[in-house]
Amino acid sequence: MFPVSPVSRRLALAAAIALSLPLAATAQKKYDTGASDKEILIGNTVPYSGPASAYGTVGKAMAAVFDKVNAEGGVNGRKIKFISLDDGYNPAKTVEQVRKLVEEEEVLLMLSPLGTAQNTAVHKYMNQKKVPHLFLNTGANKWGDPKNFPWTMGFIPSYYTEGKAFAKHILATRPNAKVGVLFQNDDFGKDYLKGVLEGLGDKAKTMVVSQQSYEVSDTTIDSQVLSLKGSGADTFVNITTPKFAAQAIRRAAESGWKPTQYLVSVSTSVTSVLKPAGFENGQGVISSAYLRDPSDPSHHGSKEYQDYAATIKKYYPSGDVADSLNANGYSIAQAMVEVLKKAGDNLTRDNIMKIAANLNTTLPMLAPGITLRTTPDDFYPVSQLQLTKFAGQRFEPFGPVIDR
Known part of the structure; x- marks a missing residue:
């Protein structure tokens, strides 16, 4: 046998480590239903029809954000498949559509279903299924109860x-x-x-x-x-x-x-x-x-507004850039992207909720002075607001930022 030099040993060890890295990286990836190396499935319900159909634009604005993210390569290399269904603002229909998304489409999570009665109808179901019921587009107080409903989190101010x-x-x-x-x-x-x-x-x-x-x-x-x-x-x-x-x-x-x-x-x-x-x-x-008013010209020179306007114009061309409902959908989708980025390769439902429960960040279209903050005991992401008054063709903010 020939003696092995120290240099050769180090090279052999380095080669062994290098060969093991892809396997280790693969082993570290964790997925639940609705996530894979290539795709993340996200469900949503919103009234595209019925007495509250004006809110339908929110779902389209969220889709615009995800389309932009996908066009730029996705989140950590994964494309977002956003499945948004019409519930007509009817709680019974919400139950039907949410069950379809969870049990048939097998989404990783439900993002921002809209409406208080609508979310109430699926509140217990989502928690029994242990599927993230995240960033609800309703300000009812009950969405901030992590002790009894750890899989449900609101978004907008109470x-x-x-x-x-x-x-x-x-x-x-x-x-x-x-x-x-x-x-x-x-x-x-x-x-x-x-x-x-x-x-x-x-x-x-x-x-x-x-x-x-x-x-x-x-x-x-x-x-x-x-x-x-x-x-x-x-x-x-x-x-x-x-x-x-x-x-x-x-x-x-x-x-x-x-x-x-x-x-x-x-x-x-x-x-x-x-x-x-x-x-x-x-x-x-x-x-x-709690958002910048997209109809307010004083915001139009900012990068935050310009990025928002460019996204809506390109990926939702029939949408009205001046509509605050579009700014709402845009912001919720951005918050979701932030959570997915932080989750990295651990795309389990449990980890999604852990990330969502530890946020401290700003979003471009949040009004100045208002932040997105959560803790494991505080499931109210946006808890600040500012009074406004309609003048001309827009709302003008006045007074201090109010915290609950």
Whole structure:
């Protein structure tokens, strides 16, 4: 036998290590159903039809982001397959579509299903299945309960927090106001209403002179608006989805009722609400925002807006760049991409939730001063907002950033 020199030994060892690396790397990859070396399957439900079809554009804006990411090579070399189905804003249909996505399409996770009643209908199912029910497009308080529902996480600011912010503004600016409230008769409307009433505190009993509700299946809310006017209310809190929000603003103006108006942030789309309501009828409407308003020219010179606008124009050419609902979908999809990047080659459902529960970042279209933050005990990614007022053809922010 010939003696082996130290140099030869080192070269042989290095070669052995080099040969073992691909195997080690492969061994480190972890996948659950819906993920592979080449693809990540993501499910979504949104109302492309029905009484809340204005929200359908959110799903298309999310798809635009994923199409852009895929065109640039995907996330860590994997393409995103985004399967977005229409639930018509009908909870029973949501159940059907979510089951299809989880059991037949076998998605890795459900991203941002839209609607409070809709997500309520699948809340327990998603947690029993242990499938991430992530970045829900609804602000109900119950989406932030990691102890009892560890697979569900919200995204947008809490409806309760926003309702309370409206109440505090009313108390500060109109302490003797006579308040009339129109609300959707479900968890969405009741969460907002609770925030308003608790924000007014003991004064709610004397200040709130009328509460009117409507059903999603209603065709109009004319009678409710006229009842609010007849109550003598001089302040109108409008807790509605886009179709009814536009109707309420227009009907109030047509009836000659001119209250101070508060409109929930989920219905501040200039395209879907203010334009059909009539810009002249929406002047002075107060709301809140957590996103940069894409209709605000002051943002148009920023790289953040320009990247957003370029994405929508190229990958969703029929979409309206000025629509805040598109900025919403764009931001949620970006948050998802951030989670997938951090997950690396560990694309298990458990790891996805761990990453989502440890975020501290900004997103380009979040309003200045607002960040995306979560902890294992805090499942409210966006918990800050800023009051806004409609002037001309856009909402202008005012006052400080409000934290819950």
